[in-house]
Amino acid sequence: MKQLTPEGQQIINNIAQRYNFSPDAVFSMLLSVINGNGSMAQFNHREFGGSGQWMRGGMIMLGDMFNNGLKNSVSGLCQELANLIANQPDLIQTGSFQSQSQGNQQQNNFGGGQQQQNSSGPTGPVSLFVPPPAGSSGNWWPVGLQFPTSTGSQNNVRYAYFANIHRLAIDVNGQVTLYDTLDHQIGGFSQQQSIGGSITFTSQYGLVDVGSLPIISIDNVPYQAPIQFQPEPVYVQPAPAYVQPSPVNTQEIIQDADIFGALEKLANLKDKGILTDSEYSAKKAELLARL
Numbered sequence: 564m565k566q567l568t569p570e571g572q573q574i575i576n577n578i579a580q581r582y583n584f585s586p587d588a589v590f591s592m593l594l595s596v597i598n599g600n601g602s603m604a605q606f607n608h609r610e611f612g613g614s615g616q617w618m619r620g621g622m623i624m625l626g627d628m629f630n631n632g633l634k635n636s637v638s639g640l641c642q643e644l645a646n647l648i649a650n651q652p653d654l655i656q657t658g659s660f661q662s663q664s665q666g667n668q669q670q671n672n673f674g675g676g677q678q679q680q681n682s683s684g685p686t687g688p689v690s691l692f693v694p695p696p697a698g699s700s701g702n703w704w705p706v707g708l709q710f711p712t713s714t715g716s717q718n719n720v721r722y723a724y725f726a727n728i729h730r731l732a733i734d735v736n737g738q739v740t741l742y743d744t745l746d747h748q749i750g751g752f753s754q755q756q757s758i759g760g761s762i763t764f765t766s767q768y769g770l771v772d773v774g775s776l777p778i779i780s781i782d783n784v785p786y787q788a789p790i791q792f793q794p795e796p797v798y799v800q801p802a803p804a805y806v807q808p809s810p811v812n813t814q815e816i817i818q819d820a821d822i823f824g825a826l827e828k829l830a831n832l833k834d835k836g837i838l839t840d841s842e843y844s845a846k847k848a849e850l851l852a853r854l
Contacts, residue, residue: 571691574647582640584610589640593691594736596644598719604641605719617641651691704732705741705783717754720762724749733762733773739783742776822850 595604613626711723747766833843
């Protein structure tokens with residue numbers, strides 16, 4: 564993200580005071596107007612009623628749609644910021660997702676807008692932003708990448724496509740994500756016309772969401788995909804096999820009970836002297852033989 568010079572910060576503070584907005588809100592709107600090439604802006608800030616759109620010529624839409632006073636303030640703010648950046652060098656970019664071939668310097672409009680030459684107004688006496696360090700190209704894409712096949716911007720998003728090395732850099736609100744384009748042969752980019760809308764591109768496979776591409780790095784930091792947690796398998800001991808119990812022979816139980824009862828009776832008869840020892844022994848042996 565560009566850094567304001569002390570003079571630029573003072574200008575933003577003065578504008579914020581005149582429109583009764585905070586400097587942070589005005590700075591965020593400044594970036595939105597820059598991303599809209601000075602002719603439009605898509606923004607999302609609580610001081611502006613949430614998400615909204617502005618277009619040079621008077622079109623203004625706010626989340627707080629019935630607040631006419633806020634509409635007038637936001638419209639005036641956007642117009643003043645558009646006039647301010649018109650005198651700043653290298654802030655206005657051409658087209659909507661418009662690309663520029665680095666080989667032959669021919670421009671191809673991927674976003675459907677009119678082709679136009681990149682031009683900037685005369686340099687004003689005060690620079691809003693700190694210039695890049697001496698010897699720096701000022702490129703916003705990751706270090707080590709040079710000569711993109713095409714570049715462009717739309718709303719709060721800009722891209723740089725490197726076809727030869729299968730890389731795509733996307734800058735959204737100052738965060739630069741580098742993607743691997745795999746075997747896609749990209750022919751154009753687009754963004755849904757809403758705050759935070761998804762970014763898509765066309766290739767030989769049709770319309771593809773940028774979010775489906777593998778991420779290489781975010782802000783020059785190598786990206787490591789989060790490890791998906793795989794729960795350990797839980798061993799469940801199988802229930803023991805059902806064993807059919809052996810059938811019970813009730814007839815035998817009854818029969819055995821009768822024999823034991825008969826033995827008790829024999830013992831009683833012997834004790835009473837009704838049976839002699841020899842008779843008791845003979846009957847007892849007979850009953851035991853039946854078990």
